[in-house]
Amino acid sequence: MRCRKVRSYLSAYCSDELGGRRKLAISEHLATCAECRREEADYRSLAKTARQLSAINIAEDFNTRLLDRVARERFAETRSKAYLPRKAPVVRWTVVAPAVVTACLVFAFIMVGLQTVLDDYSPGIASVANDSYLTAQPMNNPNMTNSMQKDWSLASQMSRANRLDRMSQRIVNRIRTTSMAPTSGLFNVSARANQPAPWNQTYYRVRPVVRIYQAPDIPKGEETAY
Structure with missing residues (x-):
C-alpha cells in the first residue's frame, strides 16, 4: 500500500475503527515508512489530547439558535450590500465628451458622403424611374398598317x-x-x-407522298419453291 492511501486511513487506524486485511496492510507499511509513522504519532497525540479535555455542557437548542443567528446575519448583510453598492461609478465628462464628439463627426462625415453619392446618381435613377415606355406605341409595324376589313371576325x-x-x-x-x-x-x-x-x-x-409498290419478277423455274 502506498503512503498517500495509508495516510488517508491513519485517522481511522488510530481510533481503532479498521479491521481485517486493511489494518494489517497499514501496520506493515508503517513498519517500513518513517514519514507515515511520524504522522501516525501526530494523530495519536491529538486523539489523546481530545480525550483529556472536559466535556462542555450545552443547551439542547444550541444548534437551532446558532443556525437562526447565522440566517439573520446573512439576511441583514444581503439587504445592505447586495442592493446598495459601496461606491457608485463616477462618470467623468472629460472622458465621455471626446468620445461623443468623435462619434458625431464620424456620423456627419458618413452622411455627407452618402448625400454626394445620391446626388451623382440621381439623374440615372430618374431616367430609370421614368415609366413612359409603358405607353409607347410602335411606329413602323406592318401588321398595324394593313387595312382591316370592316366585317372581319x-x-x-x-x-x-x-x-x-x-x-x-x-x-x-x-x-x-x-x-x-x-x-x-x-x-x-x-x-x-x-x-x-x-x-x-x-x-x-x-405536299402528298406517293408510294408505288411493284412485285419482283420471279423466274418460271423458281415458282414452285415459293
Missing part, C-alpha cells in the same frame, strides 16, 4: 381556313386517284388569300 376566318382545308384535301384525293407513271414525284399545291388578312398573310401548301 374570328368565325369568318375559321370558316375560310376550313374551306381551304377541304379544297386541299380534294386536290390530294384527286392526285391519288389519277394514274401516274412509276416514278417518284412531288406535287405542291398552294393556296393564297386574295385579300390581305388583318394581321398577316397565310399560306397553305399540300
Whole structure:
C-alpha cells in the first residue's frame, strides 16, 4: 500500500475503527515508512489530547439558535450590500465628451458622403424611374398598317381556313386517284388569300407522298419453291 492511501486511513487506524486485511496492510507499511509513522504519532497525540479535555455542557437548542443567528446575519448583510453598492461609478465628462464628439463627426462625415453619392446618381435613377415606355406605341409595324376589313371576325376566318382545308384535301384525293407513271414525284399545291388578312398573310401548301409498290419478277423455274 502506498503512503498517500495509508495516510488517508491513519485517522481511522488510530481510533481503532479498521479491521481485517486493511489494518494489517497499514501496520506493515508503517513498519517500513518513517514519514507515515511520524504522522501516525501526530494523530495519536491529538486523539489523546481530545480525550483529556472536559466535556462542555450545552443547551439542547444550541444548534437551532446558532443556525437562526447565522440566517439573520446573512439576511441583514444581503439587504445592505447586495442592493446598495459601496461606491457608485463616477462618470467623468472629460472622458465621455471626446468620445461623443468623435462619434458625431464620424456620423456627419458618413452622411455627407452618402448625400454626394445620391446626388451623382440621381439623374440615372430618374431616367430609370421614368415609366413612359409603358405607353409607347410602335411606329413602323406592318401588321398595324394593313387595312382591316370592316366585317372581319374570328368565325369568318375559321370558316375560310376550313374551306381551304377541304379544297386541299380534294386536290390530294384527286392526285391519288389519277394514274401516274412509276416514278417518284412531288406535287405542291398552294393556296393564297386574295385579300390581305388583318394581321398577316397565310399560306397553305399540300405536299402528298406517293408510294408505288411493284412485285419482283420471279423466274418460271423458281415458282414452285415459293
